[in-house]
Structures are given as structure tokens and as C-alpha cells.
Amino acid sequence: MADHYEVLGVARDASPEEIKKAYRRLARQLHPDVNPGEDASEQFKLVTHAYDVLSDPDQRQRYDLGGDSGAFGGAGAGFGGFSDIFETFFGGGGGGTRAGRPRSRRERGQDALVRVDLTLGDVVFGVHRDIEVDTAVLCETCQGSCCQPGTQPVTCDICHGSGQIQRTVRSLLGNVVTSQPCTTCQGYGTTIPYPCSTCQGQGRVRARRTVSIDIPAGVETGLRLQLPGSGEVGPAGGPNGDLYLEVTVAPHDVFSRDGDDLLATLEVSMIDAILGTSVTIDSLDGPVDLEIRQGVQAGDEVTIRGRGITPLRGEQRGDLRVAVQVVTPSHLDPKSRALVQELAKRTRPAPPHLAEFHPGLFSKLRGKFKR
Incomplete structure (x- = not known):
């Protein structure tokens, strides 16, 4: 020596x-x-x-x-x-x-976080997604041994x-x-005299892979879904970490969410509000027929049962709640104005006056018409 x-x-x-x-x-x-x-x-x-x-x-x-x-x-x-x-x-x-x-070369892999963008329709019914994830995967050359094929660690x-x-x-x-x-x-x-040339002795490499997942109905923005064992593979082929999917729901042009219910606003002309009418609207799962009663008031609500969101943990869907907004014409031709004046004489409506105060009225109206 x-x-x-x-x-x-x-x-x-x-x-x-x-x-x-x-x-x-x-x-x-x-x-x-x-x-x-x-x-x-x-x-x-x-x-x-x-x-x-x-x-x-x-x-x-x-x-x-x-x-x-x-x-x-x-x-x-x-x-x-x-x-x-x-x-x-x-x-x-x-x-x-x-x-x-001695320490083990095999360690648990890190967790991974991926954001998933959904539409309100995806939230109502749930959706299947194939998600591309860029993480560490098992090295196919050495299968996690970290050694060049045909070799092994030595003491x-x-x-x-x-x-x-x-x-x-x-x-x-x-x-x-x-x-x-x-x-x-x-x-x-142990030492590795001949490290794997593919993974440089790490037992894993970075690659893009596809993860298939069924996203349940009822999720909302900020919710994280956990997929155990779908994260990064650990060093030396150690167990995978978990994959977390963070949900982001894009705003809808017509509908908004209130718990398990969907909210919408229906604009009704003054004439239809007076006489009542029937209308077909497009909900998120197909056409729906609505009956607008005679004399409907602004802020009144029409409820369609079972056309809302399926809860995250449950089966009974929420409702579709449609708030009525009466649209008053801002311009009338002389003939139409004369007809309205004649109607006013016949119905003799009460003059404008202050009604009894209702504390919840304003918040109720805001809730009806929000989108």
C-alpha cells in the first residue's frame, strides 16, 4: 500500500x-x-x-x-x-x-400540480380529459437501477x-x-461505477405523458383533485408522487352559478309582461319551454327543476332559476304613444308612490340579475 x-x-x-x-x-x-x-x-x-x-x-x-x-x-x-x-x-x-x-437511492417522487380549464357546461355534467403532463418518468434503459445494463452497484x-x-x-x-x-x-x-448513459445514473428521465381523468360534475374554481401515484417517479425508480389538478372554470356569457343552481336573466317586453307569453330558451342541456304569467313583475323568478348542476357529492341536480327583467321602450311613435295613453286611461294606474320598505328587496334584486 x-x-x-x-x-x-x-x-x-x-x-x-x-x-x-x-x-x-x-x-x-x-x-x-x-x-x-x-x-x-x-x-x-x-x-x-x-x-x-x-x-x-x-x-x-x-x-x-x-x-x-x-x-x-x-x-x-x-x-x-x-x-x-x-x-x-x-x-x-x-x-x-x-x-x-446506509441511505436508499430509491426515494418518493415529488408531487405535480397542473391547472385544468373548464367551461360551465363541463361543471354541469362532468367531463373526461386527457391531460399532458411534463414530469419525471422511469428510465426505460436501466428500469430505475441507475446502472448501465449488465452492470450493478458495488459495495x-x-x-x-x-x-x-x-x-x-x-x-x-x-x-x-x-x-x-x-x-x-x-x-x-454502494457506488455506481458505470452509470446509465440515458438517465446519467438517476434512474429517471423527464418526458411528456398523458394522464386520463374523469372530472366529476360540481367542481368549482380553486378546487384541487388528487390523483395518487400519478406524479413524478422518484430517484432510482422510487414510488411516484401525487398529481394535483387545480380547476379553473371560465365565466359563461349567459349563466352563472349559485351553489348547485344556475342563474339567468330573461328580458321581457312590457307588452309580454302585461299579457303573459310563452318562450323557449336554450339551457346548457337543450331547449326549455317557459311560461311567463300575465302581469309578471321585474325581479320575479321562474324556476325550472333539475336543470342546474349535479353536486360534487350527490345525484340530485340543482335548478335553473330565471329572473325576469321587464324592458320598457324608451322611444314610441305617436300612434303607439296614443295607444299607451288610452291604456292608462282605461286601467287608471295608481300614481307613483313610496311603498312599504322591504330590507331584503335590493339584495334580492341583485341576486336575480347577476351573471
Whole structure:
């Protein structure tokens, strides 16, 4: 085995600070994230192992005396005072692994959110949609293994599959053994010597896929529908996250919604309001015949049962409520004006006067005529 001092390029009497500086300089040059070559990877392992031994006073002493140097330490800063003790306890212990148990490469995928634009007609009856979603999907080349076909992960020769390395730190309380994620395998316990060329060792790729869904009747703007397991596939082929569909309902030119009911306004001429009439209107699910009674007043309501919205959790549809708006002619020719004057003489209508106040009248009228 190569001499640890020669690997780090330091003298045998080098101080802990000189050893630390040498390691950091070499690590920046040889780390797999910076230098992907195989030779660099092997050199990085040698440098890391040499530093683990020489940064620990006990292991360095045994090594200098010709003893066993195979006890692996951490790839962090060596001890050399209070700063290293604080770094050991507070600066380098993260990484998401638990003692004795390596991390799993398989993780749950993220949830995805897609907006779905609907019409009021879609809300009344429900609708089937095929939605295009751009998310992470399973890599077809490696099927989530992250490895080039025909290869597989190998046990990390630094942490021997545990995903962690241990350091012995001398403190005021004596020697303290701490665990940290292995920097060579990132805490997984294995390395991938030949990553999949399609997904770059991720086990998943981004792609556009189609999700089919039946959107139920009764949804409204802002509602989110959850599709469990239809989100992004996780790293290394981990379980899918969920897909959320956020509903947006476009305004309608004629109809508006009030709970499970539909509202509309019907303009009626003064003559039809006086005499009454029949009319056919186009509802969202076909023609509907309406009877306008004689003497109908502005703000009166005609209700057509079962022509509203099917509730989200239920089967009984709401109603279509049509508010009457009496349209008074603004211009009359002389003959028509004479006829109206004659009608006024015959019916002798009461002159305009203030009626008894009804607190709910104005809000009622606003509700009738809103769109």
C-alpha cells in the first residue's frame, strides 16, 4: 500500500494543519464531481484514506510505529483544537443517514400540480380529459437501477457498505467516536461505477405523458383533485408522487352559478309582461319551454327543476332559476304613444308612490340579475 505521507505529499513530521491543507488541495483536484476519470477516482480514495489515518493522532501514531492503519476515519477536518471539536459536533454530522444503515437511492417522487380549464357546461355534467403532463418518468434503459445494463452497484470500499465512516476525536472528556456520511458513496453504501448513459445514473428521465381523468360534475374554481401515484417517479425508480389538478372554470356569457343552481336573466317586453307569453330558451342541456304569467313583475323568478348542476357529492341536480327583467321602450311613435295613453286611461294606474320598505328587496334584486 502506498505510503500515506507520500500520497498527501507531506513530510513525516508535518503538522495537523499541513496535513489538512494538503488533503483539501488534493480533494478539490480529484473529487469525482470535478474529475470524473477512473484514475482520479482511485486517487481520491487513496487520498481520503491517507487523510483519515493521519488526521487522527492515535491512528497516525500506530501507523508511524508500523501498526495497522486500516481503521477508516472521516473525510472531514482533522482534530487540532477546539475549532475541530465544534466542527465535529455541529458542522459535519448531517447527510440523512442513521448509524449502521446506509441511505436508499430509491426515494418518493415529488408531487405535480397542473391547472385544468373548464367551461360551465363541463361543471354541469362532468367531463373526461386527457391531460399532458411534463414530469419525471422511469428510465426505460436501466428500469430505475441507475446502472448501465449488465452492470450493478458495488459495495463502497471506504465505508464497506455501511454508508458511514467513524472518527475518533480527542476532547476534554476523552476520546469520542462520531459517525458521518461517507463522502465517497454519499451515504448509500454502494457506488455506481458505470452509470446509465440515458438517465446519467438517476434512474429517471423527464418526458411528456398523458394522464386520463374523469372530472366529476360540481367542481368549482380553486378546487384541487388528487390523483395518487400519478406524479413524478422518484430517484432510482422510487414510488411516484401525487398529481394535483387545480380547476379553473371560465365565466359563461349567459349563466352563472349559485351553489348547485344556475342563474339567468330573461328580458321581457312590457307588452309580454302585461299579457303573459310563452318562450323557449336554450339551457346548457337543450331547449326549455317557459311560461311567463300575465302581469309578471321585474325581479320575479321562474324556476325550472333539475336543470342546474349535479353536486360534487350527490345525484340530485340543482335548478335553473330565471329572473325576469321587464324592458320598457324608451322611444314610441305617436300612434303607439296614443295607444299607451288610452291604456292608462282605461286601467287608471295608481300614481307613483313610496311603498312599504322591504330590507331584503335590493339584495334580492341583485341576486336575480347577476351573471
